[in-house]
Amino acid sequence: MSGDARGGPPAAPPPPRASPELSEQLSEQEVKDRLTRLSRRGFAGAGVAGIMALLGGRWLQRWAFQEDDLAWPLRRALQANEAISRGLFSPEHLAPIFPLAAVGTMRVNGMAGLEGDDFQPGEWRLELQGLAEGPTSLDLAALQAMRRTEMITEFKCIEGWSTVAQWAGVSLADVARAHPPTTRSGRPFDPDRPEDAPPYVSLTTPDRGYFVGLDTASALHPQTLLAWELNGAPLTSAHGAPLRLVVPVKYGIKCIKRIGMLAWSAERPADFWAARGYDWYAGL
Ligand SMILES: Nc1nc2c(c(=O)[nH]1)N[C@H]1C(S)=C(S)[C@@H](COP(=O)(O)O)O[C@H]1N2
Ligand SMILES: [Mo]
Numbered sequence: 001m002s003g004d005a006r007g008g009p010p011a012a013p014p015p016p017r018a019s020p021e022l023s024e025q026l027s028e029q030e031v032k033d034r035l036t037r038l039s040r041r042g043f044a045g046a047g048v049a050g051i052m053a054l055l056g057g058r059w060l061q062r063w064a065f066q067e068d069d070l071a072w073p074l075r076r077a078l079q080a081n082e083a084i085s086r087g088l089f090s091p092e093h094l095a096p097i098f099p100l101a102a103v104g105t106m107r108v109n110g111m112a113g114l115e116g117d118d119f120q121p122g123e124w125r126l127e128l129q130g131l132a133e134g135p136t137s138l139d140l141a142a143l144q145a146m147r148r149t150e151m152i153t154e155f156k157c158i159e160g161w162s163t164v165a166q167w168a169g170v171s172l173a174d175v176a177r178a179h180p181p182t183t184r185s186g187r188p189f190d191p192d193r194p195e196d197a198p199p200y201v202s203l204t205t206p207d208r209g210y211f212v213g214l215d216t217a218s219a220l221h222p223q224t225l226l227a228w229e230l231n232g233a234p235l236t237s238a239h240g241a242p243l244r245l246v247v248p249v250k251y252g253i254k255c256i257k258r259i260g261m262l263a264w265s266a267e268r269p270a271d272f273w274a275a276r277g278y279d280w281y282a283g284l
Helices: 028-041 046-064 072-088 140-144 172-178
Strands: 126-129 136-138 149-156 162-171 200-204 211-215 225-230 244-246 261-265
Touching: 136 140, 140 162, 140 225, 162 172, 172 225
Parallel strands: 126 261
Antiparallel strands: 126 136, 149 162, 162 225, 200 211, 200 261, 225 244
């Protein structure tokens, strides 16, 4: 799928699997526009690099799983892997979306940060830090009053299973529009200029038992959701009620359940699984 740099017609973009009735915010036209922009840029070489990144990623992951402390050559290789993933990343590069019929049953996997019995759902607030307006907290009703986004995407666990799931919530980008982070330039935050925002986002459970770091470009990706619904029903506690992250451009390890705090950060945040030897970036 290499575009011809010398003026021939660009290679056809991959067929959009979007259907408007399944994705309120990303209409078919928007998806097509994005794919058109993508193909216009010409992606010569990206196919090969993508396959290399995938093969390299899978192979390294299988190896990395056996070791808690990574030998430095593997650490270096993971850093190279991240560089390749970042190189391929684009906010216009949407994860595939699926028809309702493809939706499966999500298993429950990983309960760090959800085990304590002192959690009071009625008291829950999302704490926001690193904002231009200063620390802020939002209840679920405030989040649900924002523009709702729905999507049916594939959820991929780094352990090797995947499930197509239907999510509803608010995009992190919309939350950032409503409650903008401080910017480096001091100008108003613009989600289309992520380079002016703090470079990272840190998310933790209310008890800080699970924590995730995201690069800002991935945090502001249009399919990165703060979700309160899974497969048409309110999230259950085991799936992360009242609010969880869904990042279709990342593995499930980044999709933190029961978010308590979201902080924009100048430093690369600590990450539960990166601290245990997994790839910090964890991009697909
Ligand atoms: N709070 C919290 N969030 C978490 C985890 C966890 O252990 N604790 N595990 C992660 C992993 S590895 C996966 S695959 C998904 C699983 O989400 P599910 O239980 O809804 O299938 O949650 C992610 N988010
Ligand atoms: Mo996972």
